[in-house]
Amino acid sequence: GDSLxxxxxxxxxxxxxxxxxASGDYERVLGEEDVVNEFDISPDGQVYAIVARPQSPRGIYRLEGENLQPFEIVNRALMADIATGSVEKHSYTAEDGTVLDTFVVLPPNYEEGKRYPGILHTHGGPWAQWDWRFNAESQLFAAQGYVVIMPNFRGSWGYGQAFTDALVGKWGDIDYRDSMDAMDFAIEKGWVDGDRMGVYGWSWGGFLTNHVITKTDRFKAAISGAGETLVVANYGHDEWQRLWAEEPGLPWLEENRDLWDQVSPFYSLDKVTTPTLVVGGEDDWNMPILNSEQLYLVLRRRGIPTQLVVYPGQGHSLSVPSYERDLYERYRDWFGQYLVN
Incomplete structure (x- = not known):
């Protein structure tokens, strides 16, 4: 055909x-607050798409003209009686002048002028981005009365190759600083109480959380999900062997050793004072559970409040409903203990 x-x-x-x-020119068919997860086109040219929106999980829609029409919305009845927080996207300026985006999820009954406990929710990847889709975890926290801050720090996708490459060789550095600037922005806007803040993430978000707690004590609690701690310990074990050869480089070569150490939170865990819940899957080959065990053991030996929860038979994400419920209840209780109670 002439187009794809x-x-x-x-x-x-x-x-x-x-x-x-032929030309490489493109037009947007769907976008803005309609987040397209998958799509298909019937033989007669009808476009169908799985779409998520800020206040609604994924559903199947049919494109009629320029309008999306519901085709099958599985969770419509479930969501009908659930109050969700409003989702906003804001731009803020990092310390070095770079303009960045952050999403903000407000409590369902948000009151203008009132400061709320705030949670920094760091995304995985880092080759990913926060977008407008329904985020169950952020909505869970918003329902508990938190303002959730979700920055697209440098290294995220969606902002051009140079933006993504800015994180190369600077893991736990530029992404950390961009995230701190996002929290400063949230405080300046009057949304967040700077004395009641938590930080958490999964995968790269857990890795970044591990860096955050080694660099600042401004967060009263942290949750590290499926993160990395002593990065070199993953060489020869996890699924990222090609990446390790490219960045930070082969670890036994002397010229690469400083970078391996620099990107590892492990060597700065003596600075941590933040109570930290550590969670992960027993069979995770993406971010192996040994990283969580290392983090927990150091914090436990140092007398920092911590817990380690390992979900049996689970990989990089949880697939057993009872485990997911347990995880979210632990999230709620951990932040509730240190940010609310």
Missing amino acids: FAIAEYHGEQQLIKVDV
């Missing part, structure tokens, strides 16, 4: 675009 359809990430959107094969 594709999903593209762009500045906190996940769009469906149509590309002219």
